[in-house]
Amino acid sequence: DIQMTQSPSSVSASVGDRVTITCRASQRINKYVAWYQQRPGRAPKPLIYATSSLQSGVPSRFSGSGSGTDFTLTISSLHPEDFATYFCLQADSFPLTFGGGTKVEIK
Amino acid sequence: QVQLQESGPGLVKPSETLSLSCTVSGGSISDSYWCWIRQPPGKSLEWIGYIFSSGSTNYNPSLESRVTMSVDTSKNQFSLNLNSLTAADTAVYYCARYFRRSPFYYFDFWGHGVLVTVSS
Numbered sequence: 001d002i003q004m005t006q007s008p009s010s011v012s013a014s015v016g017d018r019v020t021i022t023c024r025a026s027q028r029i030n031k032y033v034a035w036y037q038q039r040p041g042r043a044p045k046p047l048i049y050a051t052s053s054l055q056s057g058v059p060s061r062f063s064g065s066g067s068g069t070d071f072t073l074t075i076s077s078l079h080p081e082d083f084a085t086y087f088c089l090q091a092d093s094f095p096l097t098f099g100g101g102t103k104v105e106i107k
Numbered sequence: 108q109v110q111l112q113e114s115g116p117g118l119v120k121p122s123e124t125l126s127l128s129c130t131v132s133g134g135s136i137s138d139s140y141w142c143w144i145r146q147p148p149g150k151s152l153e154w155i156g157y158i159f160s161s162g163s164t165n166y167n168p169s170l171e172s173r174v175t176m177s178v179d180t181s182k183n184q185f186s187l188n189l190n191s192l193t194a195a196d197t198a199v200y201y202c203a204r205y206f207r208r209s210p211f212y213y214f215d216f217w218g219h220g221v222l223v224t225v226s227s
Contacts, residue, residue, distance in 0.1 A: 001168075034213035042218040044152070050211050078132055087152060091212035095167040096154040 002026050002090050006099030012107040019075045021102045023088035028068050031090040035064055035073045038101075039084045047086075048073060078104070109134040111202050111218035118224050124190040125225075129202030129218055131183045136160050140205035142214060143176065143187045153198075157205050158185055170214040192225045199223075 004028040013019050015106045024034065031051040036044035048064035051071060061076045084104050085089055088099040115127035129141065143155040156166035158176040164173045170189070180183040189196065199222050203214040 014172060029208065033214045036214075043220050044214075045217075046213060046215055048217075049206075049213040053211070055215075089152075094165055095169070098152040098154070100151045 001024055001095055002029060002093060002097055004090050004097055004099040006088055008102060009100060010103040010105060012105050013078055014107045015078050015080055017078045017107075019078060019082075019104060020074045021086055023066075023071045023073075023090075023099045025069045025071070025090055025092075027106055029092035030085075031067065033064070033071045034089040034091065035062075036087045036089065037082075037084050038087065039089065044087060077089055077105075109204060109216040111204070113200060113202050113218045113221040115200075115221055115223070117222055118226065119192055120227050121192055121194065121225055123192055124188055125196065125200075125223055127187045127200055127221065127223075128201075129187075131185075131204075134180065136180055136185065139172055140207050141178065141185045142203045142205045144201045144203055144214070145196075146201070146220075147195075147198040155187065155189075155221045181185050192200060194225050197223065197225045 005024045007022050033051050035048040038044045047058050047062050052064045063074050065072050085101050085103045087101050110132045112130045114194045117179050137160045140159050142157040146152050158164045158178050164176050173190050175188040199220040201220045202218045204216040206215040
């Protein structure tokens, strides 16, 4: 199985801050990495797919990048509604696996 | 807009079998991959497996011995059976569509989720 190690596990930030979240794969993978936002009690919401493609309706302050084993989600300027937990997903090979999650909290 | 809705019991006894269904609306279940994903309280997500509309399946090896998925295209529904339950199976269970057209592979539509507690 491909393990996705996500860091940090939590981050405290303020409105307007730039936040970067990283997922490191246990082996080189293709660009089939997606990112999800999850608010408490809600289903995950897709933000990014294929490493850097923005899901329809998602604000442009969210962006994704990466290759090989290292993949990144960046929020360029935090809005109040962005305080949530974020997960990465690798869809390069089965079984599909998720990162451990990053909780973005208000400083 | 595709919508998914899980249904099933919220409480199941240890050693019993969990049966969940997912109804798809706003689109056809045909020619797509449909998944089950679960999330234990306070933890990350675990992919359980998928079923294609034709009935072909792919299960997570960690659960394969206990999982069966089925699809009913006439009802636009697919289902999950998970047997020999233990407390470790307590989780929110989500159904989702697995968008799988190269080079795009990800879960694009999700149900709201159903909390399943395994307890006597």
